[in-house]
Amino acid sequence: MAINLFKRKYTIRRHGSQFNVDGHTASTYEFDTTCLNVQPQAPDNYEGDPDGERTVKKLKSWGPDKLTSADEYSGIPGTLLYYKGIWYECTSCVDWDHTILSHFQSDFVALPASKQPDPPPNQLPPPEVTP
Numbered sequence: 001m002a003i004n005l006f007k008r009k010y011t012i013r014r015h016g017s018q019f020n021v022d023g024h025t026a027s028t029y030e031f032d033t034t035c036l037n038v039q040p041q042a043p044d045n046y047e048g049d050p051d052g053e054r055t056v057k058k059l060k061s062w063g064p065d066k067l068t069s070a071d072e073y074s075g076i077p078g079t080l081l082y083y084k085g086i087w088y089e090c091t092s093c094v095d096w097d098h099t100i101l102s103h104f105q106s107d108f109v110a111l112p113a114s115k116q117p118d119p120p121p122n123q124l125p126p127p128e129v130t131p
Contacts, residue, residue: 007035007063011120013080013087014068025075031120036063038083057110059088067093067106080111082120087111 016028041058061081067090070078078090088108096103111117 007037009033010036010038011082011122015077027077034063034065036061059083059108061106062103064103066104069093081108087116
């Protein structure tokens with residue numbers, strides 16, 4: 001019995017099983033759409049880096065779908081969420097099934113600029129037309 005009052009459709013990128021290509025780990029992925037209530041965390045919730053900057057962008061979301069959390073130990077990449085032009089990786093996903101409003105709460109961290117994949121196909125800018 002999910003309430004969709006604050007939910008919007010977002011593009012996510014789910015990773016498939018991993019395989020080895022020339023000594024490197026790779027995985028397939030697919031784009032999907034899910035309804036989530038996404039809320040940026042306030043800057044006072046950010047962790048400061050050694051220089052005192054609070055630049056890491058974090059999100060919280062609530063929705064009906066279980067997302068895969070990144071697992072650095074086993075090398076499993078987390079589900080990616082495309083939010084306002086930036087990809088965020090799922091770092092935790094908890095099932096809140098103890099009420100009639102059962103849902104999943106997920107935490108996300110922005111990927112560094114060097115690891116940002118291309119935008120999803122439905123978000124690509126139109127090609128430039130030259131006369």
